[in-house]
Amino acid sequence: xxxxxxxxxxxxxxxxxxxxxxxxxxxxxxxxxxxxxxxxxxxxxxxxxxxxxxxxxxxxxxxxxxxxxxxxxxxxxxxxxxxxxxxxxxxxxxxxxxxxxxxxxxxxxxxxxxxxxxxxxxxxxxxxxxxxxxxxxxxxxxxxxxxxxxxxxxxxxxxxxxxxxxxxxxxxxxxxxxxxxxxxxxxxxxxxxx
Amino acid sequence: xxxxxxxxxxxxxxxxxxxxxxxxxxxxxxxxxxxxxxxxxxxxxxxxxxxxxxxxxxxxxxxxxxxxxxxxxxxxxxxxxxxxxxxxxxxxxxxxxxxxxxxxxxxxxxxxxxxxxxxxxxxxxxxxxxxxxxxxxxxxxxxxxxxxxxxxxxxxxxxxxxxxxxxxxxxxxxxxxxxxxxxxxxxxxxxxxxxxxxxxxxxxx
Amino acid sequence: xxxxxxxxxxxxxxxxxxxxxxxxxxxxxxxxxxxxxxxxxxxxxxxxxxxxxxxxxxxxxxxxxxxxxxxxxxxxxxxxxxxxxxxxxxxxxxxxxxxxxxxxxxxxxxxxxxxxxxxxxxxxxxxxxxxxxxxxxxxxxxxxxxxxxxxxxxxxxxxxxxxxxxxxxxxxx
Numbered sequence: 001x002x003x004x005x006x007x008x009x010x011x012x013x014x015x016x017x018x019x020x021x022x023x024x025x026x027x028x029x030x031x032x033x034x035x036x037x038x039x040x041x042x043x044x045x046x047x048x049x050x051x052x053x054x055x056x057x058x059x060x061x062x063x064x065x066x067x068x069x070x071x072x073x074x075x076x077x078x079x080x081x082x083x084x085x086x087x088x089x090x091x092x093x094x095x096x097x098x099x100x101x102x103x104x105x106x107x108x109x110x111x112x113x114x115x116x117x118x119x120x121x122x123x124x125x126x127x128x129x130x131x132x133x134x135x136x137x138x139x140x141x142x143x144x145x146x147x148x149x150x151x152x153x154x155x156x157x158x159x160x161x162x163x164x165x166x167x168x169x170x171x172x173x174x175x176x177x178x179x180x181x182x183x184x185x186x187x188x189x190x191x192x193x194x
Numbered sequence: 195x196x197x198x199x200x201x202x203x204x205x206x207x208x209x210x211x212x213x214x215x216x217x218x219x220x221x222x223x224x225x226x227x228x229x230x231x232x233x234x235x236x237x238x239x240x241x242x243x244x245x246x247x248x249x250x251x252x253x254x255x256x257x258x259x260x261x262x263x264x265x266x267x268x269x270x271x272x273x274x275x276x277x278x279x280x281x282x283x284x285x286x287x288x289x290x291x292x293x294x295x296x297x298x299x300x301x302x303x304x305x306x307x308x309x310x311x312x313x314x315x316x317x318x319x320x321x322x323x324x325x326x327x328x329x330x331x332x333x334x335x336x337x338x339x340x341x342x343x344x345x346x347x348x349x350x351x352x353x354x355x356x357x358x359x360x361x362x363x364x365x366x367x368x369x370x371x372x373x374x375x376x377x378x379x380x381x382x383x384x385x386x387x388x389x390x391x392x393x394x395x396x397x398x399x
Numbered sequence: 400x401x402x403x404x405x406x407x408x409x410x411x412x413x414x415x416x417x418x419x420x421x422x423x424x425x426x427x428x429x430x431x432x433x434x435x436x437x438x439x440x441x442x443x444x445x446x447x448x449x450x451x452x453x454x455x456x457x458x459x460x461x462x463x464x465x466x467x468x469x470x471x472x473x474x475x476x477x478x479x480x481x482x483x484x485x486x487x488x489x490x491x492x493x494x495x496x497x498x499x500x501x502x503x504x505x506x507x508x509x510x511x512x513x514x515x516x517x518x519x520x521x522x523x524x525x526x527x528x529x530x531x532x533x534x535x536x537x538x539x540x541x542x543x544x545x546x547x548x549x550x551x552x553x554x555x556x557x558x559x560x561x562x563x564x565x566x567x568x569x570x571x572x
Contacts, residue, residue, distance in 0.1 A: 019377050023226040113306050116303060116306050120303075177378045285418070
């Protein structure tokens with residue numbers, strides 16, 4: 001499959017957050033300010049890539065040949081949890097600046113549905129390593145785009161007069177609904193179907 | 195050790211249904227709620243799968259909690275939860291294949307469902323087996339309530355039927371309102387529901 | 400600490416191996432049954448299906464043993480993977496039935512637009528046509544696309560035409 005289509009599909013047409021509903025917990029929790037969103041996005045892109053590679057290799061080199069496909073769920077989530085731990089320790093020791101910038105987001109990423117979803121979908125779609133990389137990048141970039149856009153809107157909402165019942169989550173959901181509506185317009189971009 | 199009076203035990207069961215409903219009050223477990231509430235039957239199917247994993251893992255984690263040191267509790271939780279998820283994954287594949295493919299990637303995603311990991315950490319690790327069972331049932335019911343309500347609303351507006359049974363005149367069913375079925379609509383619906391909850395002061399806080 | 404971790408892993412792995420062993424056969428049976436049902440639906444009259452090209456072409460024979468036609472499975476790439484279509488063709492090269500696989504059979508779409516490809520109104524148009532006749536109105540032909548889902552309609556149309564041309568050899572008795 002055409003790499004551009006894989007990327008654009010993941011980035012826009014089937015945006016993981018706004019069209020596929022994956023990673024919503026972090027979406028609403030972290031998007032209260034643009035800064036935290038950018039920090040989270042960076043961490044997500046980084047971990048998603050690593051997780052995609054490690055899980056792909058583990059699956060094709062170990063699980064599948066040994067007939068241990070049924071251990072896939074457990075192995076993938078443990079890989080992600082382990083990677084997150086490892087990255088956190090590594091940053092803490094060697095790249096202090098980066099650690100203080102995005103360190104707090106790392107533990108949250110373990111339960112980020114998008115990363116686990118990417119590891120699974122790479123297998124289900126039958127992607128090779130290169131396609132998996134592109135797909136992982138597309139999904140993570142799509143996550144970043146959606147969450148940063150959303151944070152910008154939420155920051156503006158902070159100062160707007162919103163009726164009591166809608167303050168906080170409800171108006172955020174309505175905002176997400178509108179962005180999602182906009183993204184629906186990407187359907188069939190360059191021939192990529194929903 | 196004195197046994198708490200009955201009413202307080204019951205609270206473990208009921209708080210997860212409305213007062214501390216995981217989805218609408220605590221705002222966790224949103225992904226599967228929005229994604230699998232497109233029809234009533236999908237919602238029911240997903241609720242059943244989540245209930246299986248939540249109750250199972252709550253009970254097992256509570257059973258083994260004395261042998262699990264705090265430092266490694268998260269990996270142990272993950273292993274236990276993913277075991278239950280894999281079980282329901284294969285069980286669905288074998289005995290309910292059409293439901294399995296509709297739920298798709300959301301079945302394995304149950305393993306990172308904030309509700310399950312959240313209850314394990316917040317409750318099962320520190321409470322007895324029976325109480326954890328109650329907590330698991332309560333939260334499963336709370337999740338089910340949300341997903342099914344949304345499922346009914348979305349299916350009804352988008353295809354004029356519930357559980358496949360047509361409930362509206364034919365002219366509506368030929369050109370129904372698709373908005374709530376599609377992603378933007380799902381966000382919108384849960385926003386309205388949450389606003390309603392706020393308006394009527396339901397839930398804690 | 401390590402001990403509890405190892406024990407948990409072992410118990411989990413053993414439990415899962417058991418579950419896998421128990422369900423494996425049933426899962427395989429499901430898969431085969433599902434395929435058979437799809438094949439029978441698009442090539443009425445055929446009782447037996449023999450795979451000619453793995454996962455792509457099945458030759459259908461009626462209970463008496465005469466060749467009724469063939470079923471071709473095409474899957475033109477959409478976004479989230481291929482859009483699987485089963486098309487039944489009789490020995491004269493005419494389409495007897497067409498079926499876009501549903502979500503329950505691997506169609507990976509978000510609900511709403513993508514699933515409109517399942518509309519009978521769209522699929523029924525194909526019946527009776529030959530490979531030469533398969534083009535959307537928008538592309539100069541006579542097939543009506545699904546409203547607001549031109550790309551999906553095109554994927555199905557082009558995929559079927561390409562498949563029929565590619566496996567034309569199997570269509571002759």
